[in-house]
Amino acid sequence: MNPRPTMEDVAARARVSRALVSIVYRNAPGASDETRARVLAAGDALGYRPDHRARLLGSRQRTRLIGVAFDVRYPFHGDLVEALYPAAEALGYNLTLSAVTGSRRESAAAQSLLDYRCESLILLGPTSPPAALTALADSQPTVVIARKLRASGVHVVRTDDAAGSRLAVEHLLSLGHTQIAHVDGVRAPGAAERRTAYVQTMRRAGRAPVIIPGGPTESAGTEAARRLPRNITAVAAFNDACAIGLLHTLRASGRRVPEEVSIIGYDDSTPSRLDHIQLSTIAQNAHGLAAAALDLATCVDRSPQEVVISPDLVRRKT
Template structure:
């Protein structure tokens, strides 16, 4: 029997701690201890309580938990419309981690008509004790310094803001290194628009190119977050000026869109054009060719953000305000050595 029995939904008589305690033949207090996986219960009774809870389809009432406890155990999450496949995997990681730690996430979307202020106000009703922001990447979060706050994915220069992000710099550099090692020189970049993450990756690209003495070969096209934003840039790469032999895209969505454009121009990937994405999100699977990409680990990012917020709430000692996860280049089939110069490609 599971929690999704007839008793748990619909027809009333909600199951409470009392019911579980009675059925297991223990006190309410012990049920509380067991459900919170707190120390102070024998293995035997722990099992009996859990069995009773399972049979009754009991789930602790988070409202009561939240109200009775010192902390609300509620973490607010703001996120905005720049959501791609990657952000959803991030949400996944956040929920998984929160659940493991007995915390609850309450989401407050940011939209055109719903700003940080409004979003914060609605969260306030839950007496949230920490906030995690996924997007949009903003330089000065409204609640910075007022409450434990973490941003995931970009850098914020505020002593009261924790940062959990991937090492964009090394990720992009690894991509450039990889392509240079294959023999590429004309490596272009389609960026992600004006967001802070985009700026970080773009300047990392420029720096890496310069480090290889390829500053003259650098070329940046305007892109964006979504797939369609990559189309124009990719088109320009094909039609305007000297055509590069490789592309580093702001993210996988842009990379996938670009590969489509290249195909239309008779350019096969990777033979005539190498492509590197970023994120290793699920859209990478949509590419015609398995995509070489810079992987982030959304589950890790989510877990670290949640755990950091819990640590802050519990006033635990924290050394570094910023957690930077290593970026890992996943080499697949969308990158290869460039054709010999002069070797004319046959449009297939």
């Protein structure tokens, strides 16, 4: 096994001093654009990655910034951001936010946070492959919220999605429903765990699973409503946004909720609590997730951990 490349190796390849290499990787003033490009090219060729933990522990000037990448399309991400702010302030940190949108990829959002010299990164429900998240963690301490993941060097804080899905189906069964469908999250984080638990819970109850393709957005719920078989009397949706799209579309078509079709969401996001929605749902503990993530993000010398938080059933009017 070859030894890990050092800063001295990069300096020798780029034909500069070790101090200049340090300036480049700290993004500090004192190196020309041409020199920076040459040093970074040498580092890439050698496979060099800075030891960020040593740098942060030994740094006299810390930014006290935690970078957060979130997807603007998902209401629960907004709830998590809101919970992260007081948790960060209590520890003496500030947050820097970078959004993922329909036209802005996760990689761009993460790179923006690195450019701001954030001490750690918190990624909300990322969809990047594990190898990409491992590479990111090699450059900066990284915490993933709301995704079950095995990626070297990455902390994970998540809800027990299988337990949440079981709670949803068992609640619908307890109401007397026998024809229960699941609107799937397809490839969204947590979708596989929620789908599998739904199928297992239905089969244990002696009922046939019915899975309808969906997704994590209201439009996905709208489309799923159009595919819903007439004999289905209850639906466990992938998340609240999907459930709300399903709810509005069913009501617009003349089907009464919950008299004809019961619906349960997942997240307990802010929209689910609105008076005209009052969605029954599975609550993820946003404040618990935020506190655990900040604890891991601010302890840069801690080995990677997984924190799993139990969900709760919230009964409302759907």
